[in-house]
Amino acid sequence: MPTIVTVGLGSCGIAAGANKTYEKIKAIKESDKLDFKLKKTSCVGMCYREPLVEITDETGTYLYGEVDADRAVEVIEKHINQQDPIRNYIVYTDLFDAPENDFIGAQVKIVLRNCGYMDPESIDEYESREGYEAIKKIAADQISREVVIDTVLKSGLRGRGGGGFPTGMKWKFANANKSNDKYVICNADEGDPGAFMDRSVLEGDPHSVLEGMIIAAYAIEATGGVIYCRAEYPLAIKRLNIAIKQARDRGYLGKNIFGIEGFNLDIYIKEGAGAFVCGEETALIASIEGERGMPRKRPPFPAVSGLWKKPTNINNVETFANIPWIIIHGAEAYSKYGTEKSKGTKVFALAGKVRHSGLVEVPMGMTIRDVIFKLGGGIKNNKKFKAVQMGGPSGGCIPEFLSDTIVDYDSVNATGAIMGSGGMVVMDETTCMVDVAKFFLDFTCKESCGKCTFCRMGTKRMLEILDRITRGHGKEGDLEKLEELAYQIKDNSLCGLGQTAPNPVLTTIRYFRDEYEAHINHKKCPAKVCRPLLTYKVDEEKCTGCMVCLRNCPVKAITGERKQTHFINQEICTKCGVCFSKCKFESILLS
Amino acid sequence: MRIARINTTIKSANGDDQDLSLLDPLIAKHKGKKGNLIPLLQGAQEMYGFISRAAFDKLARETGIPLSDMYGVATFYAQFRLSPVGKNIIKVCHGTACHVQNAVEITESLEEMLKVKDGETTEDRIFTLESVACLGCCSLAPVMMIGDQTYGKLTGNEAVKIVKNIRLAESN
Numbered sequence: 157m158p159t160i161v162t163v164g165l166g167s168c169g170i171a172a173g174a175n176k177t178y179e180k181i182k183a184i185k186e187s188d189k190l191d192f193k194l195k196k197t198s199c200v201g202m203c204y205r206e207p208l209v210e211i212t213d214e215t216g217t218y219l220y221g222e223v224d225a226d227r228a229v230e231v232i233e234k235h236i237n238q239q240d241p242i243r244n245y246i247v248y249t250d251l252f253d254a255p256e257n258d259f260i261g262a263q264v265k266i267v268l269r270n271c272g273y274m275d276p277e278s279i280d281e282y283e284s285r286e287g288y289e290a291i292k293k294i295a296a297d298q299i300s301r302e303v304v305i306d307t308v309l310k311s312g313l314r315g316r317g318g319g320g321f322p323t324g325m326k327w328k329f330a331n332a333n334k335s336n337d338k339y340v341i342c343n344a345d346e347g348d349p350g351a352f353m354d355r356s357v358l359e360g361d362p363h364s365v366l367e368g369m370i371i372a373a374y375a376i377e378a379t380g381g382v383i384y385c386r387a388e389y390p391l392a393i394k395r396l397n398i399a400i401k402q403a404r405d406r407g408y409l410g411k412n413i414f415g416i417e418g419f420n421l422d423i424y425i426k427e428g429a430g431a432f433v434c435g436e437e438t439a440l441i442a443s444i445e446g447e448r449g450m451p452r453k454r455p456p457f458p459a460v461s462g463l464w465k466k467p468t469n470i471n472n473v474e475t476f477a478n479i480p481w482i483i484i485h486g487a488e489a490y491s492k493y494g495t496e497k498s499k500g501t502k503v504f505a506l507a508g509k510v511r512h513s514g515l516v517e518v519p520m521g522m523t524i525r526d527v528i529f530k531l532g533g534g535i536k537n538n539k540k541f542k543a544v545q546m547g548g549p550s551g552g553c554i555p556e557f558l559s560d561t562i563v564d565y566d567s568v569n570a571t572g573a574i575m576g577s578g579g580m581v582v583m584d585e586t587t588c589m590v591d592v593a594k595f596f597l598d599f600t601c602k603e604s605c606g607k608c609t610f611c612r613m614g615t616k617r618m619l620e621i622l623d624r625i626t627r628g629h630g631k632e633g634d635l636e637k638l639e640e641l642a643y644q645i646k647d648n649s650l651c652g653l654g655q656t657a658p659n660p661v662l663t664t665i666r667y668f669r670d671e672y673e674a675h676i677n678h679k680k681c682p683a684k685v686c687r688p689l690l691t692y693k694v695d696e697e698k699c700t701g702c703m704v705c706l707r708n709c710p711v712k713a714i715t716g717e718r719k720q721t722h723f724i725n726q727e728i729c730t731k732c733g734v735c736f737s738k739c740k741f742e743s744i745l746l747s
Numbered sequence: 748m749r750i751a752r753i754n755t756t757i758k759s760a761n762g763d764d765q766d767l768s769l770l771d772p773l774i775a776k777h778k779g780k781k782g783n784l785i786p787l788l789q790g791a792q793e794m795y796g797f798i799s800r801a802a803f804d805k806l807a808r809e810t811g812i813p814l815s816d817m818y819g820v821a822t823f824y825a826q827f828r829l830s831p832v833g834k835n836i837i838k839v840c841h842g843t844a845c846h847v848q849n850a851v852e853i854t855e856s857l858e859e860m861l862k863v864k865d866g867e868t869t870e871d872r873i874f875t876l877e878s879v880a881c882l883g884c885c886s887l888a889p890v891m892m893i894g895d896q897t898y899g900k901l902t903g904n905e906a907v908k909i910v911k912n913i914r915l916a917e918s919n
Contacts, residue, residue, distance in 0.1 A: 170885045173899035203886030232781050349842030349881035387789075387826055388882060390895065429785055430825030432880065446784035448823040464781065505885060506843035513886035545843065581843045581885075599880065605823075737852065737903065 157214060159192040159236060162273060164208040166199025166359050167391050168352075173224055176205035178227040181209070192236060198360030201263075201515035202256060205247050206270075208688040211235055214303065220258070221247035231661075235450070244703060262531055264493060266501050267477045268517045271360030276395050279402040283361040288408065290483035292371050295414040305331060305373045307686050310487035312499030317435070317472030318576040319545065319566045319652075320498075326469055328458035328699075330376040333467040340369050340378040341463065341470040343440060344385040344392070347432040348548030349599065352577035354473040356515055358385065358549035359391035361477065362399035366423065368476030370408065371483060373421045376469050377736025381423035381609040384440050387430065395656055396425055430581065432549075432603035436651050437462075437470045441649025450605045451651035474503055494520035498564035502575070506532050518563075526557035530580055539584040543667070549596045550656030552663030553589060572663040574656070589668040590675050594622040594662045600657035611654030614645040618661060626686040630676030635665060654708065687731050690746050696721050698743035705735035705744065769794055769841055770802060774809050782792050784812055784820055788827055797828040825880075827873030833868045834876040835913060838892040839906075848888040854878060854904030856911060874910065 163169075163178040185194055202208060205221035209231065212218075218241050222232055227245065234240045247256040265271075274281040282288070294304060309324025330338065342365060346354040357365065369381050385393050393479040400423055403409045411420045415573065431449045434441045439449040441463050456504025478500065482490045498520040506515045509648065511533035518527065524544060528534070535541050544552040552573030554561060561567050568575045584594070601615040618641050621634050642658030649655045665672060676678045681689040694705075694714075701719040713729040716722030724735070724744075736744045775792040777783040787806055791798050798821060821827040830831040835877040839854045854865055861869050869887055882891045887899025891906060898909055 167897065168887055168899070171884050171887050171890065172901045206886075346883070347880070349846075350844045350885050351881075352885055353885040354776075388879070398847035417892050426785075427780075429788060429789065429827065443785065444782055445781040448822070507885035507888065508847050513844070513888075545768065548843070579843070582846065583847060592847075597841070603880075658912055737856075 158196060159211065159213040161192050161236070162195045162212075164198065164200060164206065164210075164212040165196045165205055165255045166272075166356060166502060167389075168199060168203045169206045170391075172206035176225045177207045177209065177223050177228045179356075181232060183734075184229065186677035188737035190232070190236060190527070196275055196277075197272050198276045199515065201258065201268060201354045201356070202247070202512075204254065204512050204666065208247075211241075213239075216251045217249060218246050218251070218689035219248040219254075219256075220245045221341060230647065232406045233272055238382050256512075257515075263517050264501050265517050266481050266490075267357060267364075267474050267503050268515065269362075269481065270364065271297045271356055274361075275363060275505070276360050277398050279363060279399070279406065285464065286480070286484055288367055288480075289365055290413055290480035291408075293483065294371065294374065295416050298555050301375050301377070304371065304483070307487045308375075308482060311482045311490040312483065312487075312494065312497075313474060313475065313478055314491065314498065314565065316474035316478070316502065316577070318348075318550065318574065320575065322476055324470060325373050326459065326471070328373060329457070330378075330467050330469040333460050333603070335379065336469050337466045338376060338378040338463070339446075339463045339468040340370055340373045340376065340381045340467060341437075341440070341468060342381070342383040342473060342476055343435065343437065344383055344389075344473050345428050345435040345440060346386060346389075346473070346577065347603075348550075348579045349579045350507050350545070351548060351577050352506050353505050353515060353578050355389050355392055357473050357477050357503075358389065358727065359395050360599060362392075362395045363403070364477045364480060365396075365473055365670070366399055366403055366408075368414070368471075369423060370477035371479050372469060372471065372476065376467070377515050378469070379420060381421055382444060382463070383423060384426045384428060384430040384444060385425055388428075393425060400425070407453070409436050429650050431605075432599070433605045433651070433653050436653060439651065440470065440634075441468065448605070450607050453650065459471060474578075495562065495564045495567075497566055498703050502563070502578055504563075504580050505577045506580050506582065506732075508580075509536050509584040510534070510535050510547075510582040510588070518710075520562075523560050524554060524563060527563060528559070528582070532582065533583065535584050538699055540587065540588060541582070542585055543589065545573075545581040545583065545660070546579070547591065547656075547659070548579050550574055550652065550659060551576045551579075552659045553583070553667065555667040558667075572659065572666060574659070586610055586683055587663045587673050588626075588681055589621065590626055590681075591683075591685050593664045594619065594626055596660040597622060597657065600653060604653060604657075608649045608651075608654055610645045610648040611650075611657065614641050614659050614664070615654075617641060618645075618658065622661070625675050626673065626681075627688045628675075628679045628686075630672075632676075634676055635669070635672055641663065647659040687733050690731055690733075691726065692722055692724055692729060692733070692735060693745045693747070694722050695743045695745050700741050700743070702741070704738050704740070708734050710734065760881045764803060764901065765795060765799055765807050766867055767801060768799055770805055778810055778875060783810070783826075784817065787812075788817070788821055790892070793825060797830055799829075831868070834871050834917065835873060836875045836877060838877050838879045838882070838911065839880045840880075840882045840888070840890045840892070842885065842886070842888075844879075845883035845888040846883040852903045853889050853901055855907045855908050860907045860910065873914060 178589050209220045209223040217352045305327045312324045314320045434449040438452040443449040456466040494500050503517045515530045543552050543555050556567045568603045606612045706714040715726045864918045
């Protein structure tokens with residue numbers, strides 16, 4: 157069996173320089189005429205160790221981390237030429253203890269079963285890993301539509317885009333409405349900032365999504381399929397296009413597919429154009445129809461009247477990726493994982509101040525503490541864990557003292573946050589919670605489609621209040637006003653964007669009221685983030701008198717001579733922060 | 748932080764100097780199809796980098812879609828630009844993960860170096876500076892994308908260095 161060298165080439169691998177690593181290894185292979193297979197794969201979720209290179213030889217499999225072009229030369233020389241694996245660079249292997257063994261070991265990969273383990277541009281490799289076996293099983297065993305829907309229902313799978321609605325139920329509704337034209341849509345508009353689960357599945361295992369859609373189309377008798385993918389994911393779109401062409405060439409899309417008489421399906425890709433609100437299903441449908449992405453009233457629900465007013469079923473990328481596995485392994489095997497009301501596994505995107513930022517897939521039911529500390533490796537630079545933001549702009553911040561909250565739909569909802577699509581942004585003592593609330597409101601305010609007055613204007617007014625608070629102009633009564641506006645916006649908005657936009661503000665006020673009060677009553681920012689509330693002073697012991705800050709100060713607030721301690725005049729200082737960023741000796745103190 | 752959609756300071760937004768016949772194959776491909784408006788606008792933007800007034804007029808005339816509908820859609824979505832852009836578009840990510848890792852510093856450093864504000868194009872038309880919502884590379888925060896290349900784990904200085912190198916390469 158020849159040695160195989162695989163380089164991880166997902167978007168984050170490429171951003172970390174994996175293309176150069178691949179080219180270097182290719183060059184050495186050709187120039188030295190070395191005998192091994194060189195392959196490409198996608199992101200395995202260990203983004204914090206990219207670029208990753210895996211070597212499989214007759215002794216076993218070794219995953220090397222941080223392999224830039226130079227290290228690649230070293231690794232090839234020692235491991236391939238001298239058969240001497242470099243232990244220090246190995247991050248994961250099942251042959252001995254390696255630093256990231258726990259990271260992979262604690263995960264249960266259902267959605268991510270193929271990501272990082274196969275070439276995403278090869279339909280043959282997909283098929284060698286149980287690919288397309290689910291739909292073939294349905295055809296061969298003549299499993300009826302009702303049984304397929306029942307299986308999905310029994311598995312307990314709930315919408316992974318954030319809604320958490322039982323997928324089996326959705327399919328049942330769509331199946332019940334008869335029409336000559338029916339559609340199945342994949343929502344790949346992953347708009348939550350900080351979430352990249354769907355991107356990894358689309359880049360790493362596009363066929364699993366196609367197969368999930370084909371099975372859904374069979375279940376509801378759909379005649380057409382659309383994948384709505386955001387334009388900011390060019391690699392995902394490219395891989396999807398390749399996968400669709402491969403499926404067509406193999407007869408998996410077209411007429412009477414899989415030998416099922418009358419089952420005609422084709423899938424095309426519709427690129428998003430940059431609107432967060434198009435992640436909402438009725439806005440998404442409007443966008444496919446060529447209109448502004450403005451949500452529509454429900455009822456009628458898409459299952460009754462959706463795309464082009466025909467019965468439509470929309471599911472998230474992650475939801476679809478689960479389907480083939482559930483059909484092959486059965487509803488019981490899936491529902492073995494998870495909690496009573498939240499079955500199965502969930503993919504989380506860990507980001508922010510956590511050491512191991514990347515993707516993890518764990519059974520529902522782990523505590524937040526375990527996800528962040530066991531899998532996430534704890535907080536960077538040994539700082540203190542303050543909060544974790546879950547659910548993106550629709551979610552909320554869960555404080556440290558609630559770290560024992562179980563991660564499932566209902567437990568997270570009880571804290572005031574939502575599980576959402578799975579983005580978890582970890583924050584430490586250097587994050588200002590008022591600033592975070594302002595950040596999210598700024599986002600939702602801009603992304604509001606404008607249809608509902610309360611959402612359009614209310615978010616703007618809330619943003620103005622938060623902006624004033626972060627500038628040191630907070631007033632008595634601001635918090636009460638924020639809460640009042642928040643509840644009004646929630647109650648009077650047509651779609652999920654407006655209904656959840658106030659959540660970050662409400663949760664931060666609930667759990668971090670003292671920070672707000674410090675900003676409003678004492679004009680101080682405890683986390684030292686809100687610049688207008690900081691004072692910049694020169695540290696007399698460290699200042700070398702280099703005059704860099706003096707020259708760069710836009711309002712000439714700094715005085716001093718060469719090699720003499722400088723001085724910042726607080727009356728003139730506009731707190732722009734330029735001196736702090738320019739000082740090479742860390743001599744500007746913030747308080 | 749989004750780019751201003753209708754920027755009237757750059758005069759050639761009218762499209763007087765464009766070759767509009769390039770739009771013909773695009774129109775032929777999508778004419779009469781349902782939901783064709785967004786692909787038409789995306790195609791036009793891919794061709795010219797932005798959608799000029801003249802391009803809008805031609806599209807409206809030949810497809811029968813009212814100009815007001817086209818403007819309504821073009822100004823709704825963040826992707827569409829109605830004024831010319833630079834040769835290289837710098838997209839600085841301001842998603843949640845990048846924000847807590849100080850993405851603001853990246854934008855400010857680039858604003859200072861390029862002498863433009865967020866959303867504007869440099870005088871020599873080589874760069875346009877934009878802020879975008881989330882590029883999906885959160886583990887490498889803070890991140891920026893220039894063309895198809897993604898750069899992660901940036902500091903203000905590193906971002907400036909990368910852009911300087913591109914500028915040097917452009918002038919050669």
